[in-house]
Amino acid sequence: MFNRTQGAGGGAMTFVQLIDCKTSRFDEMNRLMDTWVEQTRGKRTATHNLIGKDRSDATHFIEIVEFPSYEEAMRNSNLPETDKIFQEMVALCDEMPTFTDLDVVRDEQLYAANIRRFFETLAVKGELPPLNGLMVEDYHDHDPANEQDTIGLDAMRREIGMWRGAFDFTFTIDDQIAQGDRVSTRWTWNGVHNGDFMGIPATGQQVTMTGTTVFRCEEGGKIVEGWWQYDRLGLMAQLGALDALEG
Structure with missing residues (x-):
């Protein structure tokens, strides 16, 4: 100063x-x-x-x-x-x-790097890799699209599996801000609808969605809690799920 x-x-x-x-x-x-x-x-x-x-x-x-x-x-x-x-x-x-x-010759936000690895892991082809190196066992997830919070690593794997079973997808990190034990990430998600999603059979449709997730990390860097906000309504529109309502 x-x-x-x-x-x-x-x-x-x-x-x-x-x-x-x-x-x-x-x-x-x-x-x-x-x-x-x-x-x-x-x-x-x-x-x-x-x-x-x-x-x-x-x-x-x-x-x-x-x-x-x-x-x-x-x-x-x-x-x-x-x-x-x-x-x-x-x-x-x-x-x-x-x-x-x-x-400054190196500036690594370690929590932010762990969050980037998390998003990369979600999109890995084939079997979902273990998440216990990224998240704590009693991880707590807040998603407004779900009636109840997802609590525990096993429950989170099932939630992720639902998305992976319905789409081949990738995440692009658009912005990331780290402060204290929290990392806010603005992302773009691109996918191909190749499996059942919320009762909608596979359409082969290419879809995209934007969102922001705030994660809280423990001192060791593992993710403890997450809050998601994303354009799920826009996704459903791309899948044709809103056509009947508009009709």
């Missing part, structure tokens, strides 16, 4: 700065940071800010600030508000803070 970036930077890769400081006046520093956020509204270029406290030393804090690029970090550093607040921050520190400038 209070970056003092120096020297020449690299290309347009994501840039992160670590600020290591010791202070016994963190509450005052926290209020100072709130002031900086307010004063630089619409000007600052930082995209993510995280502060951690050392479990073994209550006066030791590390701030992690992310920018779209080194150049954007320089713009942030050159704001007059940043310079002023930085001087006040130093006064609150027990000693001079240190700064480490990092170009």
Whole structure:
């Protein structure tokens, strides 16, 4: 947040700065940071800010600030508000803070990667692979199309099997946002109707559907709970199930 970036930077890769400081006046520093956020509204270029406290030393804090690029970090550093607040921050520190400038060379959202593997697994041809590496045994699924929630890995396998028995399909991940223990995925599903689905015999029809799923993950990365929203009505229309009603 209070970056003092120096020297020449690299290309347009994501840039992160670590600020290591010791202070016994963190509450005052926290209020100072709130002031900086307010004063630089619409000007600052930082995209993510995280502060951690050392479990073994209550006066030791590390701030992690992310920018779209080194150049954007320089713009942030050159704001007059940043310079002023930085001087006040130093006064609150027990000693001079240190700064480490990092170009991000790998950024893997581990929960999000596990969710991508889940969607890939659903569409695997042949027998459905085991899911216990991706989901907990007491997984809890919320699907508005089902009268009751699907609870447990065995029940989820049966639910997935119903879809796999009716369609050959693939998922395309359109967007993914991870925050805390939750991953939101916006997806497009494309399939061929080659088996009975909700009483509708196979039509050979190519169908498509969009939806969004929010998954909650445990610390180890396995999926604990899921909430689905998708265009099932649009799917049924493509299968001709609404023609009789419209008639």
